[in-house]
Structure formats: structure tokens, C-alpha cells
Amino acid sequence: MKTFTINLKLAELIDAFSLALDLAEGRQLGHARRTASIALLLAMHYGVKGNELNNIYYTAMLHDIGLYDPLDTITAMDQASVIRKHTIQGAKAVADIPYMEPISPFIKYHHERWDGKGEPEGLKGKLIPLPSRIVHLADSIEIFVNTKGADKYSLQNFIMHEAGRKFDPNLAKIAYAITKYDEFYETMSHPIALLDDLRPQDQIQVDDKGLLAIGHGLANFIDNKSPYTANHSIEVARYTVELGKHLGFKDDRLHKLEVAALLHDVGKLGISNKILHKPGKLTDAEFQVITFHPYYSEMILSQVKGFNEISLWACLHHEKLDGSGYHRQYDASKIPPEARIIAIADVFQAIVSDRPYRAGLPYEKVMTIMQSMAEERHLDYDIFAEFAKIAPRLLEHPETKQQKKIARMND
Ligand SMILES: [Fe+2]
Ligand SMILES: [Fe+2]
Ligand SMILES: [Fe+2]
Secondary structure: OOOOOOOEEHHHHHHHHHHHHHHHHOOOOOHHHHHHHHHHHHHHHHOOOOHHHHHHHHHHHHOOOOOOOOHHHOOOOOHHHHHHHHHHHHHHHHHOOOOOHHHHHHHHOOOOOOOOOOOOOOOOHHHOOHHHHHHHHHHHHHHHHHOOOOOHHHHHHHHHHHEOOOEOHHHHHHHHHHOOOHHHHHHHHOHHHHHHHHOOOOOOEEOHHHHHHHHHHHHHHHHOOOHHHOOHHHHHHHHHHHHHHHOOOOHHHHHHHHHHHHHOOHHHHHOOHHHHOOOOOOOHHHHHHHOOHHHHHHHHHOOOOOOHHHHHHHHOOOOOOOOOOOOOOOOHHHOOHHHHHHHHHHHHHHHHOOEOOEOOOOHHHHHHHHHHHHHOOOOOHHHHHHHHHHHHHHOOOHHHHHHHHHHHHHO
């Protein structure tokens, strides 16, 4: 077995994933990227070098990973508790993603204030880790410039006003100096060019094992967005791999297929839980919003070099062979077998498993429904016939049983 399915740079994968977080938060796209560029500029002027720069880059990219709900749904009243909660949840979430564990404490403290009045622990001054202090300042500057549309002078006033209160006074001085120049604001409109220069050069090369481990970490994160999707991506990937193997896929192709299945719904992070959790039927407009999610998946995954096929297979998982699916409305002539496999695994997982609002359908019923979907050319007929041969044993898996038990306990 080859060690590298693709030549993956961890920094680029996390960069792409940060777009999913921007969507989830309801921030302007590129918020995390711009925060990372500001953070790296501050860090370099402060004299930070080597691995600590990497930590700052990853902390900035993932700082709000604990925030699942769009900001516009948060009232002023719950703001304090949201700040507290998302720092603690975020620290936990990154600890579960391979390679990201070291930045867990930095995420936890990215809302601490220099004067000790921050969250979650009220740490003061230099007791707050440097990467957290830097990212806090960078995050605040990005929001000030991009959401408040503030001019240079009010930004500089804000920075100096908060020096010694919210921000480390030494870092604030550096920020004041950097934001004097017009180039700073120009770079903010094109953060990628700056990031290409500044982001970790000693990039971690990820092998297949690492790629799958990160894929699992991110899939877990995607699934945790909502109890409605609990374990969905992980299970879809397991069914996909089993079906792929059964059809004779191996090595590179099988690994890529698994990654595509793990990440197929990454775009769901961009869909509000208000819609995903709506009991009952969706309006046409709400359904339209749902149909954006494979498009978002594509937008995110296609940013990663070497992910061309992965992003294509993932983004076609709601296409139907008769051309009536979404988002590209491809027909059979354009839907590759890999996407057809994921589509079958996706439907199977969705209807066989328990959800908070309904129990999973019995196995025979699931297979009858899917059989008619194959006959109507919504699913691939031949691949479904192969799937039917292995489906019974897929449900015997301990994880599926365990999940069913947990879902029932929560009911
Ligand atoms: Fe935050
Ligand atoms: Fe989907
Ligand atoms: Fe799905």
C-alpha cells in the first residue's frame, strides 16, 4: 500500500476547513483567513518564531470551532454564556482532531482579557498564553474592520483604548503601528497572498493514515453540529468503504472515496440549525437553502490541492441519475460511480438510523424504499443490487448498534 494518496499539506486543509467555520458562524467568508493573516503579522513583529508561529496560525484559523450557531441568532443576553461555552467546546473539539491537540489551550483562552475580566477563567496578563492574546487581538481587529466598516482612525482609537484592558498593551502597540499603513487594509482584501507567504512553511505532510484520521476528526465535528446528524458522516463513510471494497476498489481510490464520504456533508455546517431542526415539512425556500449544502461542500473541498476528485465525488452526493437531483443537476452521463456509491450509503444511513424525532425504519422497509429509488433512477440500479448483498452485515456493526441504543436513550 502506498503511503500517500495525495500530497496533503495540513495548513491548506485547515485553511479550507476554516471556510466551513465562517459559514457556520454566519461571518463574512474569509474571516478566519483574515484573522490568521493579522495574527501572523502581529506574531512576527513580536518576534515569535518556529513552531509557535504554527500554533498561532492554527489557533487563528480554528478559533471559533466551538461556535455552531450563527451569530445573528444570539441575543445580547446570551452573549456572555456563548463566549464561555464556545471557548470550552472549541478546546474540546480541536483536541479530537489529529495534530491539532497542542492548540487546544490557546483556543480555550482566546477570549481572556489582559485585565482579567475575560472568559472562561478570568486569566490575567501574561498568564494568558501568547497565541491566545495574539488571536484575540487579531480577531477583534478583523471584526472591527470588516463588519463595522470602520475607518483607520476609529480602528486605531479602538486598539489604544482597549490596550491594557482587553488587549496586551505591547501587542496593541504593534497593532497600532501595523494599521497605520494603507497596505494593511489592502492585504486584508487579499489574505490568501499574504497567507501563502506567512503560513507555516515547515508544513506537515500527511500520509494516508493521517489523512483518514483527520477526515474522521472533521467528520465527527460535522456530525456533532446536530443530534439529527449524530454519527451520520462516520457511518456513511463506513458503508461507502464496505461497498467500495465489495466492488473491487482499493488503495488510492478507496482512500479518496473514504475521505469524500467522511466530508460529503461538510457544507451542512453552513446551513442554519433553525432549518435543519425544523420539525415538519420545509417550505420551498427552506428546501432551497438545504440544497446549497453540497455546493458549500464543493466550495470548501475544492480549495485543497490534490482534492479534485474528492471534492467532485462529495459534492455530487444528492444528484440523481435522471438529472432531478441537486446542486448541479447532473444526469447519469456525468455522475461517476464514486458519487453513486456515496449517494446509496447516504440514503441508507439517513433512513435506517434513529433520529431524535423518529425511530429508524425497519431494514426491510428501507430496502424496499431504496429499491424503488433505484427503479426510478434516483439511485444507481446495479450498484444498489450489489449493496443489497452486503447491507445486512453492515447493520451488525457494534458502532451502529451502540448508536441506536444511545439514540433511543435520548428519545
Ligand atoms: Fe471566539
Ligand atoms: Fe447531504
Ligand atoms: Fe449526508
